[in-house]
Amino acid sequence: MERVGRVSIRVWGEYALFSRPEFKVERVSYPVITPSAARGVLEAIFWKPEIRYQIRRIGVLKPGRQVAILRNEIASRQGRTPIIVEHDRQQRTSLVLKDVAYLIEAEIHLRSHATEPVFKYTDQFRRRVERGQYHHTPYLGTREFTAFFAPMNGEAPPALDLEIGTMLFDIAFVEDNKRKELSFKRPGKTKPVKGYAQPLFFEARVENGWLEVPQALYRELRRLEGEDV
Template structure:
């Protein structure tokens, strides 16, 4: 088990049911928590399974107006002024969380899990990361540090409804809707298929959002990967 404290001035954990305007969940999602951990330390031999997210500071909601573009940035350049759109976003201000997660090894991994856990803890203590972690969207940078003895979640009980757990990337040549990378004992390879969002009924109990482990089994079944 690894534990890390993360906080930031702003956050936006976008609800996927809102198509145009960005509306944040009131609490960090497991997929956003996984992104923070992978920014600190990632290897293809394991995957983070979020077990719980503790709310140290719920923060407050605020509406901001942001400039976005209406197309993907690719190899063909275009004038931003021709693609700019202004959209409102409901974001969170002044948030802080505790993230608890386990590392699940790929079946082909050769090193023990404690090796990766120790590497993660050393990087957190030193403030090292592969890239700056963020809280939902890249412009909302996250700070991180080891969890302290005085870090206690707020005594909150709240029904959060269906929350996004993660996105499964399903390899299926008959549905080449997108391309992604698969890792194996032979290294990385390109794959094609489609994506599928997985949700779970979320609830805060005494300030903790618990994530059901069986949902990760469903994720691995869809992706056709074997973790231990």
Template sequence: MQRQAKVQVKVWGEYACFTRPEFKVERISYPVMTPSAARGILEAIFWKPEFRYEIRQIGILSLGGQQAILRNELKSKQGKKPILIENDRAQRTSLILKNVAYWIVADIILTNRAVDPAAKYRDQFNRRVERGQCHHTPYLGTREFAAYFSSIGEDDVVQPVNMDIGTMLLDFAFIEDGSRKEMEFFRHDETGTRTVAGFAKPIFFEAKVENGWLYIPTQKYQQLYALEGQDALRVD
């Protein structure tokens, strides 16, 4: 059974914000899309618990520009009780990106739940891209910035951009831990799907754009799986 297969898609939008976590309250975007944002777009198009996406590289089709905006946000998280907007509204400045486009290349990596080859899921993904189908509207960093997507065209050319971004967020490892019940999330494994409690740990890498491509180190995903206590099936 084939354990992995490659997918790629073009995504673009009028606005984007890939928030740098070190700036805390104010939203300051990375200059390019993060791997976690790319994964979120792919999962919005097509996702099954039988596989995971590993982002291999992100190409810059349009770097776009920066724009500062002021917007209303909530100071607290939505819980079981309704929030009174007048008491929880906060105005915050955001430095966002405008008119961006990216070329996402990723591998479908099967999990221990998989019974079908990875090529089956790749073909399903490609059909959905061609038809413009998605489970929910994909977005560029934050939900208010909708993303459009299509197959890669002959006219799509990566810009010859080079930059050192520095430390960038790769993704979050969701770790099941009964002693740290900071959040609840779904765990998909060979036993099925269940709700567990635990916490999220961010994983970072040193990011660099070379000739328009941001390359993501494969070993970082192995670190993520080790933290979660789960293994994706790989063929290296």
């Protein structure tokens, strides 16, 4: 049974914020959407526990321009205790992107517990994109910046070359009973597990309008998360 299928999509938005982790207080965006943010857009449109997305490359149709905006945030992390927003609100400046558009080319991979053929999922994804349907509202880095989407129509990105440097690839959620920093659910499992988050980075470069995503990092991600590689 074929276990890998191809999908593609065009996404755009008025604002985007792909936060660089090295800035702790004020949020500063990467100049281009990260692979993890691109995966988040696809999962917002169509998600099933039997599949996972693997981003192959990202086309930069409109890189946007950097603008500084003042945003309301809360100082405390959401937990079991209710937060009184008026007491916890903070205003912080964020350096965001305005007027962006991207092409996302990706693969749908079946997980080990999947029993249906992969074309069933790629067809469902394409139908949702064509109809403008989604699982939850897709966004560009942060939930307040809504992402709009449509099928790719044969367009190509402009000949843009850009050195980005070290960029966040994705975050592995590693199960570890000795480091019970987080509680999270594994696809195909009913009970949450304990462990920690391990970020993965890569040296990113846009060449001729395309950001190529190193596929070897997906094998490392799956190894850390205990999936079959």
